[in-house]
Amino acid sequence: MFFSGFISRLRNPARFCRSDRIERVFAGGAQIGGRSVEEVRAAAMAEQSIKAMIDPKDIAALAVFLASDAAKSISGQVLPIDNDRQRA
Secondary structure, X not given: OHHHHHHHHXXXXXXXXXXXXXXXXXXXXXXXXXXXXXXXXXXXXXXXXXXXXXXXXXXXXXXHHHOOHHHOOOOOOOOOOOOOEOOO
């Protein structure tokens, strides 16, 4: 149960992980919207206070921590790895 819930929560942050996939998404958005890739990337970054893509290693580090004895007292929490992405 724990890992299935954990994995489902990992899907959303993956949208903004630094990867070839997100670069293709940015390129497609630029082509469709008649903007440059840099403009599309800047628009995505505008929604978060830390102006960087999420490193997949950060998600892996959280998974390792949560599977360790150090996290044995953590229960029912949401631990976002989203570079403080905010939506109004």
